[in-house]
Amino acid sequence: MKATVEQIKGGLWGLIIGDALGVPVEFKPRLYLKQYPVTGMQGKGTYDQPSGTWSDDSSLTLCTVESLLGGFDVNDIGRRFVQWHKKGLWTPYGEVFDIGSTTAQALRQIENGIDPAQAGLNDEWSNGNGSLMRILPLAFILDGLPEGEKFERIRQVSSITHAHKRSVAACYIYVKFVEKLIETSDKQLAYIQMQNEVREFLPSKIGDDEYKHFYRIVEDDISTFPESEIYSSGYVVYTLEAALWSFLTTGRFEDAVLTAVNLGEDTDTTGAITGGLAGTYYGYQAIPDEWINSLARRDDIEQLIERFAEKYGG
Numbered sequence: 684m685k686a687t688v689e690q691i692k693g694g695l696w697g698l699i700i701g702d703a704l705g706v707p708v709e710f711k712p713r714l715y716l717k718q719y720p721v722t723g724m725q726g727k728g729t730y731d732q733p734s735g736t737w738s739d740d741s742s743l744t745l746c747t748v749e750s751l752l753g754g755f756d757v758n759d760i761g762r763r764f765v766q767w768h769k770k771g772l773w774t775p776y777g778e779v780f781d782i783g784s785t786t787a788q789a790l791r792q793i794e795n796g797i798d799p800a801q802a803g804l805n806d807e808w809s810n811g812n813g814s815l816m817r818i819l820p821l822a823f824i825l826d827g828l829p830e831g832e833k834f835e836r837i838r839q840v841s842s843i844t845h846a847h848k849r850s851v852a853a854c855y856i857y858v859k860f861v862e863k864l865i866e867t868s869d870k871q872l873a874y875i876q877m878q879n880e881v882r883e884f885l886p887s888k889i890g891d892d893e894y895k896h897f898y899r900i901v902e903d904d905i906s907t908f909p910e911s912e913i914y915s916s917g918y919v920v921y922t923l924e925a926a927l928w929s930f931l932t933t934g935r936f937e938d939a940v941l942t943a944v945n946l947g948e949d950t951d952t953t954g955a956i957t958g959g960l961a962g963t964y965y966g967y968q969a970i971p972d973e974w975i976n977s978l979a980r981r982d983d984i985e986q987l988i989e990r991f992a993e994k995y996g997g
């Protein structure tokens with residue numbers, strides 16, 4: 684089923700909002716945020732940026748969105764990532780202030796002439812959340828393709844920087860969940876449907892040894908775990924768990940993203956990934972105008988998202 688314009692706009696704006704809410708408190712421990720919780724857009728903090736500043740999560744998502752306006756071309760996406768890295772394409776103020784180490788290494792490979800499809804790191808230690816944080820647009824463009832082809836496209840886009848099976852699987856699970864959120868108005872039902880489809884398809888693709896890293900998400904119910912067992916570091920599995928947990932245990936867009944950010948540590952990315960889910964589910968209208976209006980380059984983002992939503996929305 685195609686996403687509606689409202690769902691696509693909600694998801695993409697939601698991701699950027701979650702990122703921007705998290706930027707000022709990135710790396711803050713959970714205990715600190717218990718005492719000084721984030722309650723809205725704020726400036727200063729970790730990178731000493733103005734309120735409404737978003738980071739690499741949004742930049743690379745917007746590069747992907749812009750590329751997909753011309754159709755699906757992994758090399759083109761990779762080239763835009765390099766433009767971001769070298770020239771500040773889709774940055775708030777023309778320069779990159781936040782980049783993950785795996786992404787930096789992979790983009791240097793592309794800059795040195797390696798094909799984007801071969802550039803991503805493939806070792807077990809390269810499983811940070813750097814591809815998960817930018818995979819959302821794929822959830823809006825794969826409607827109607829056979830499952831194997833959907834997985835393959837997600838794999839290719841993740842692998843520009845993160846080529847290990849675990850990163851690819853995390854991206855696949857996230858995209859499947861967004862797909863189910865598009866189809867149903869009951870998020871618990873969407874979660875169960877996602878689990879059923881992932882269980883059928885994923886083990887044969889990545890092997891049982893790898894699949895077991897996703898048990899808490901796919902074979903259990905992550906929303907029933909206490910907060911003390913939800914981790915919010917930059918490890919891709921933990922980030923996906925934290926985002927699902929923040930979304931499933933709350934009932935409004937604002938609560939979902941603020942819960943995610945206030946888990947601490949990798950706040951901007953946990954916020955972004957949660958914002959993508961919550962924005963798609965609750966829709967664009969549910970996102971406070973005040974937050975959208977505070978974002979750096981608000982008008983540029985709006986133009987891009989409108990074009991994308993018109994092209995892919997149903």
Ligand SMILES: [Mg+2]
Nearest residue numbers: 738739740951
């Ligand atoms: Mg970031």
